[in-house]
Amino acid sequence: MAEIELGLDTFGDVTVDGDGRPVPQAQVIRDVVEEAVRADELGLDFIGIGEHHRADFAVSAPEVVLAAIAARTERIRLGTAVTVLSSDDPIRVFQRFSTLDALSHGRAEVILGRGSFTESFPLFGHDLADYEVLFEEKLDLFTALLAEEPVTWSGTTRAPLDGARAYPETEAGLRAWVGVGGSPESVVRAARHGLPLMLAIIGGDPLRFAPFADLYRRALAELGQDPQPIGIHSPGHVAATDELAREQLWPHYRAMHDRIGRQRGWPPMTREQFDLAAGPTGALAVGSPETVAAKVVRAVTALGASRYDMKYSAGTLPHDLMLRSIELYATEVAPRVREELATTAAA
Structure with a gap:
């Protein structure tokens, strides 16, 4: 855990401008690129961009946005949060990301x-009744392609x-x-395929996910798989003080919820x-730098995680506040x- 990777996630939430008016989706996408460039300049490890097909989220093709980011960054790792594999084709997903890997030098x-x-699912002609089998089979194929x-x-x-x-x-x-919301079946599935586990902790005490981390490690061992990293995806917002962070985030988080x-x-x-x-x-890592750091340390220590990605976008939260965060x-x-x-590891 002393070698923790610290990253960011965004869904490209449609924000508001200074007058409270919704920002056009095209501008939101350009803003996401600028946010990722700033994260790279400041030395963060990862930027993940979610895939959605709704009016309140601007990004439906994260790989295209990531390619634009790749051209303007040097070191930050580029990924998704998440790619909805169930309604996509595993071969095309692999091809898009292997292309992104080439453009970004790995x-x-x-x-x-x-x-x-x-x-x-309906957009791409899939039946929600096949929700489970679609993901199970497509993950099986994608793992083989790796x-x-x-x-x-x-x-x-x-x-x-x-x-x-x-x-x-x-x-x-x-x-x-494999990104999961915390069901035992999903955790074991990730272990069965020998893939790293990303836990989406968006509500409740992060420590309640510790049993899932333990289950994952036991399942890896019992299935004869090599040890794999565990990551945490969780919402957050940082400002100078706890009070300011909460006041900035509250109306926009409420609007989204x-x-x-x-x-x-x-x-x-x-x-x-x-x-x-x-x-x-x-679950919300909201507050001053001291407060947010303490919450991150508490969560990654309890789960033995080696990656923490803060979802810094939240509903209509404006671009300038996200940049400052x-x-x-x-x-x-x-x-x-x-x-x-590092201090804990040394002790």
Whole structure:
């Protein structure tokens, strides 16, 4: 954990300008590129861009955005948060990311998941009744493609393959994770395929995910797989003080929660619920650099994680506030986290 990777995630949430008006999706995409460039300049390890097919998120083709970022950055690793593999073709996903890997000189990663939104299923002609089998079969095929050898495969969700290969080849392999929300079945599936695990912790105490991390490690060992890293994806926002961070984030986080809640049957979020989530044991890493660093250290220590990605975008949170949050995360949170973990490791 002393060698923790600290990254960022965004879904390309449609933001508002200084007058509270929605920013056009095209500008949001350009802003995401600028945010990633700033993260690279400040030395952060990773930028992950989510895939959505909705009006409130601007990015539906993250690989294209990542390619633009690759052309303007030097060291930051480039990936997704997540790629909805269930409604995509595994060969095309591999080809897009191996191409990104070439453009970025080996910096590409892919985080594969089923996604918490389902708009892509009808959009691309898939039946939600096949939700489980689509992901299981396509992950099986994608894992086979990672070896970059001829693949013979058959299943129920696409035509069989006989000695097929996917191009372009990478120079040193493609790093692929499985993103999960915390179900035991999903954790064991990731272990069965021998892929790193990314835990999406978006609610509750992060420490309640420790049993899933333990299950994953036990499953890897029992299945004869090599040890793999565990990562954490969790929302956050950094400002000069705890009070300022909460006041900046609250109206935009509430707008996002309530918009999605109207579709899913959730009640409106109260300020008390938000403050609890932003508190010492909540999932939201919101506050001053000292507060956010302490929450990151607490979470990665409990789970034995080696990657922490803060989802810095939240609903309509404006671009300038996100840029400032990124700067504080990179220049003040990251050093504190690394120092604390190094001290703990030495002890």
